[in-house]
Amino acid sequence: MIDNDDFSIISQAVVITNMMNINNETELHENLEDEIGEENDEEAPFDNNVEVPSTFTNMEGTNLNIDDNWTVSQSTSKNDFIQEMRKDSFKDKEELVRAMKIHCIRTHKQFEVINSRPTIFTLRCKLYLQSSCKWKLHASKRKRSGYFEITTYTGPHTCLHYKLSQDHPNLDASLIAMETRHLIKAQPSISIPALRAEIVETLGYTPSYKKEESYVALPKYLGALQKFNPGTIVEWCVSRSTDVDEVEFRRVFWAFSPSIKGFHYCRPVISIDGTHLYDKYTGNMLIVMGVDGNNQILPLAFAIVENESYDTWNWFLSHIKNHVVKDREGICLISDRHGRILKAVNEHGSPWLEPHGFHRYCLRHFINNFYDKFRNSELKALAYCAGSQNQIRKFNSIMEEIGKLNLHARHWLESHPLNRWTLAYDGGRRYGLLTTNLSEIFNSVLKGARFLPITTCVQLTFYRMVHYFEVRRPLGSSSQANGDAHTPHVIAKQVTLMAKASAHSLRSFNREKGIFEFITQRGRNVQVVNLEQKTCTCGKWEAFKYPCSHVLSACAKLSLNSWQYVDKCYSIVYYCATWASEFSSLPHEAYWPQSPFNELLPNLELLRNKKGRPRSTRLKKGMDIKEGRNATLCGICGQSDHNKKRCPSKPR
Numbered sequence: 001m002i003d004n005d006d007f008s009i010i011s012q013a014v015v016i017t018n019m020m021n022i023n024n025e026t027e028l029h030e031n032l033e034d035e036i037g038e039e040n041d042e043e044a045p046f047d048n049n050v051e052v053p054s055t056f057t058n059m060e061g062t063n064l065n066i067d068d069n070w071t072v073s074q075s076t077s078k079n080d081f082i083q084e085m086r087k088d089s090f091k092d093k094e095e096l097v098r099a100m101k102i103h104c105i106r107t108h109k110q111f112e113v114i115n116s117r118p119t120i121f122t123l124r125c126k127l128y129l130q131s132s133c134k135w136k137l138h139a140s141k142r143k144r145s146g147y148f149e150i151t152t153y154t155g156p157h158t159c160l161h162y163k164l165s166q167d168h169p170n171l172d173a174s175l176i177a178m179e180t181r182h183l184i185k186a187q188p189s190i191s192i193p194a195l196r197a198e199i200v201e202t203l204g205y206t207p208s209y210k211k212e213e214s215y216v217a218l219p220k221y222l223g224a225l226q227k228f229n230p231g232t233i234v235e236w237c238v239s240r241s242t243d244v245d246e247v248e249f250r251r252v253f254w255a256f257s258p259s260i261k262g263f264h265y266c267r268p269v270i271s272i273d274g275t276h277l278y279d280k281y282t283g284n285m286l287i288v289m290g291v292d293g294n295n296q297i298l299p300l301a302f303a304i305v306e307n308e309s310y311d312t313w314n315w316f317l318s319h320i321k322n323h324v325v326k327d328r329e330g331i332c333l334i335s336d337r338h339g340r341i342l343k344a345v346n347e348h349g350s351p352w353l354e355p356h357g358f359h360r361y362c363l364r365h366f367i368n369n370f371y372d373k374f375r376n377s378e379l380k381a382l383a384y385c386a387g388s389q390n391q392i393r394k395f396n397s398i399m400e401e402i403g404k405l406n407l408h409a410r411h412w413l414e415s416h417p418l419n420r421w422t423l424a425y426d427g428g429r430r431y432g433l434l435t436t437n438l439s440e441i442f443n444s445v446l447k448g449a450r451f452l453p454i455t456t457c458v459q460l461t462f463y464r465m466v467h468y469f470e471v472r473r474p475l476g477s478s479s480q481a482n483g484d485a486h487t488p489h490v491i492a493k494q495v496t497l498m499a500k501a502s503a504h505s506l507r508s509f510n511r512e513k514g515i516f517e518f519i520t521q522r523g524r525n526v527q528v529v530n531l532e533q534k535t536c537t538c539g540k541w542e543a544f545k546y547p548c549s550h551v552l553s554a555c556a557k558l559s560l561n562s563w564q565y566v567d568k569c570y571s572i573v574y575y576c577a578t579w580a581s582e583f584s585s586l587p588h589e590a591y592w593p594q595s596p597f598n599e600l601l602p603n604l605e606l607l608r609n610k611k612g613r614p615r616s617t618r619l620k621k622g623m624d625i626k627e628g629r630n631a632t633l634c635g636i637c638g639q640s641d642h643n644k645k646r647c648p649s650k651p652r
Contacts, residue, residue: 075153075155075156076155076156077153077155078150078152078153080155081137081150081153081155082150084103085099085103085150087099088149088150089142089145089147089148089149090139090147090148090149091146091147091148092148093116093118093121093141093148093588093590094588095148096121096139096148097121100123100137105171105204107157109125109135109157109159110125110126110127111123111124111125111126111135111137112124112125112126112128116590118141118590119140119141120138120139120140120141121138121139121140121148122136122137122138122139123136123137123138124136124137125157125159127159130159131158131159132158133157133158133159134154134155134158135154135155135156135157135158135159136152136153136154136155137150137152137153137154137155138150138151138152138153139151171199180195180198180199180456181459181463183195183198184452184456184459184460184463185463185467213453214453214454214455214456215249215454215455215600215601215602216595216599216600217455218249218252218454218455218458218600219236219595219596219597219600220589220592220593220594220595221455221458221459221592222234222252222254222458223592223593223594223595223596224586224589224592224593225254225256225462225586227592227593228584228585228586228587229256229257229258229583229584230257231257231260231261232254232255232256232257233253233254233255233257233260233301233319233323234252234253234254235252235253235254235319235323236251236252236596237250237251237252237315238250238597238600239603246598246599246601247597247599247600247601248600248601248602248603248604249600249601249602249603250305250306250603251303251304251305251306251312251315252303252304253301253302253303253315253316253319253323254301254302254303254458254461255300255301255302255319255323255324256462256465256583257581258465258469258581258582258583259290259298259299259300259301259324259465260300260323260324261580261581262290262292262298262577262578262579262580262581263290263298263300263324263325263578264328264577265292265293265569265574265575265577265578266290266291266292266293266298266569266574266578267290267291267292267293267431267433267545267567267569268328268330268331268332268431268569269290269291269331269332269334269429269430269431269433270288270289270290270300270320270324270325270331270332270333270334271288271289271333271334271335271362271433271435271436272286272287272288272289272316272317272320272333272334272335272341272436273286273287273289273335273336273436274286274287274308275287277304277457278608279452279453279454279457279608280607280608281454281602281603281606281607281608282606282607282608283304283305283306283307283603283606284304284305284306284307284308284312285302285303285304285305285457286302286303286304286305286308286312286313286316287299287301287302288300288301288302288316288320288324289436291431291433292472292487292569292575292578292579293486293487293489293490293569293570293571293574293575293578294472294475294487294488294489294490294575295487295489296472298468298578299461299464299465299468300320300324301319301320301323301324302458302461303315303316303319304454304457304458306603306605306606308338308340309340310340310343310344312340313338313340313341313343313344314343314344314347317344317345317352321351325351329356329357330356330357330358330429331351331352331357331358332357332358332359332360332429332430332431333345333352333357333358333359333360334360334361334362334430334433334435334436335359335360335361335362335436336361336362336365336366336436337361337365337366337369345359346359358427358429359420360419360420360421360426360429360430361416361420361421362434362435362436363384363387363388363421363434363435364384364434364435364436364437365435365436366387366416366421367380367383367384367387368380370383370409370412370413371383373412374406374408374409374412376405376406376409377642378405379402379405379406379409382398382401382402382405383402383409383413385398386398386399386402386413386422387421387422387423387434388423388434389422389423389424390423390424390538390539390540390543391424391537391538391539392424392425392539394424395422395424395425399413399414423539423543424539426543427542428542428543428545430543431543431544431545431567431569432543432544432545462583465583466583468579469579469581469582469583472579473576473579473580475488475575475579476572476575476576476579476580477576479572479575480572480576484572485563485571485572485573486563486566486570486571486572487570487571487572487575489570490546490566490570493544493546494546494547494552494562494563494566497547497548497549497552498549498552500549501549501550501552501553501556502553503520503521503522504518504519504520504521504549504550504553505518505519505521506518506553506554506557507519508557509528511558513530513531513532514529514530514531514532514554514558515528515529515530515531515532516528516529516550516553516554516557517529518550518553518554527550529550529551529554531551531554531555531558531560531565534565536548536550536551538550541565545566545567545569545570546565546566546567546570547562547565547566551565634647635647
């Protein structure tokens with residue numbers, strides 16, 4: 001269930017035993033009629049531990065007027081009860097369970113499931129042991145129609161129940177997740193009060209806040225994802241106590257099969273990032289992100305861990321390698337310079353170091369580390385400009401300017417491997433991606449989920465991924481129908497560069513090898529293209545993996561198709577393959593596999609002990625994405641640390 005520390009502890013319901021003698025009491029018939037399903041009730045085991053399936057997804061038209069009066073159902077026979085229910089048959093078990101829950105909520109009664117099989121469903125009063133209430137109901141699936149019908153009924157309730165509690169026992173965590181799913185899917189950042197108001201308005205009860213139930217539900221939910229979406233990966237890290245029936249949660253890693261398959265057709269670049277959780281139990285969610293040929297994010301895997309330490313990052317990165325990257329070589333990993341990440345990445349034999357892989361710094365985080373040390377906005381702007389330059393000549397020029405302003409600042413920048421923070425010395429490993437912004441953008445999408453129970457948080461990642469694939473898959477089909485061979489992103493880039501190509505002056509040095517010299521019209525700079533070696537001295541072709549304006553001009557001169565020099569990851573075929581896989585929806589909980597743990601307990605060390613409402617937004621630093629609005633920029637120089645009235649470049 002959704003938790004909130006503002007809620008008081010719910011009072012226990014007052015149960016008064018009614019000593020009324022019910023003359024028409026009958027025992028539950030376990031023998032089925034011939035036209036009922038093929039199951040034999042007499043041979044069925046009697047299960048007192050069956051969980052109540054709860055999938056009420058549409059409560060429209062149901063008037064749940066809840067009052068505080070003594071409530072006693074007056075249905076003494078099956079016919080009376082059917083009239084009270086206003087329905088005698090149900091198309092499936094889910095509809096039957098929904099109707100029974102609505103009935104119990106309206107009458108302030110409680111039920112428990114004592115037998116649940118594909119063709120049989122048996123309930124009894126939850127207060128049976130306390131009050132000897134004989135209320136019981138048995139429903140079976142008709143063989144001919146396939147509908148569930150109530151076959152045996154014993155009533156009415158002989159227990160008296162005064163509605164003292166704001167909560168209802170059958171209003172469990174899974175039901176709340178189902179009832180709020182449409183809101184979370186439509187608005188992932190929806191607030192907790194809005195979700196609570198939806199439950200109160202729809203069901204007439206205020207949900208109690210027992211988030212521990214969400215931990216209990218998590219293994220079963222992830223097990224269902226694995227069963228009904230084959231190829232989905234789930235890895236657990238738990239602590240087992242002396243009681244073998246209980247395990248304590250530490251970490252969980254999950255990756256969806258469509259994402260794993262789609263990554264094979266994306267750029268060989270991933271970025272990692274983490275975000276804090278603000279649940280009753282704190283922790284961190286770690287995310288690894290890929291980028292498709294249309295410059296769109298592809299979330300690859302997630303993890304919930306206790307903190308951002310060397311152990312957790314090393315654990316997360318090892319699962320990324322084993323389950324997502326697998327045998328694919330040459331992957332470029334972009335991250336910030338978090339000390340624990342660096343320790344995990346730089347281990348001896350690490351798959352993220354050459355020759356197996358390549359580690360690069362997020363330029364934005366790197367430059368903000370630089371700014372934290374030197375506290376100079378002008379140096380910060382120059383350093384970022386140096387890191388984002390694709391030409392070594394321009395990089396060196398900017399570094400000289402930095403040295404003139406502060407020699408120690410230049411030495412600090414040069415003390416870090418240039419290939420890790422500069423585009424000019426990158427060697428084309430980044431595919432032009434300088435930062436982890438894409439991961440942080442997805443983090444902002446999950447911002448509202450950081451306050452949700454852990455199972456609901458995982459559900460949000462599932463439905464967000466379903467949404468991404470459903471929205472992006474049609475783009476590939478429509479592009480192919482239009483005859484496009486490449487993604488809209490790279491087509492737009494090439495169209496812009498073609499306009500520039502016509503303005504270059506060209507001199508041929510070797511037509512057979514495709515060696516040309518170009519003089520740009522704008523800066524009168526000289527660039528050399530070698531089509532045979534697929535190089536251009538401007539550096540853009542190597543950095544972005546699609547032709548620059550100089551290459552386009554050379555191809556036009558030789559009447560060559562320039563699209564042959566575009567990397568295959570930008571092709572529409574690869575784009576379609578990225579988003580081709582499909583997710584499968586989860587059926588009723590009755591068909592989910594059993595949990596691998598008898599009981600999963602939360603990590604009590606992570607229990608949030610601060611009073612009051614937790615922060616919804618952390619304190620911002622210069623590297624943080626602005627949430628809710630764009631940063632204010634100077635109207636003269638375009639910098640963000642001042643306005644035009646205080647601009648140092650303002651004419652005096």
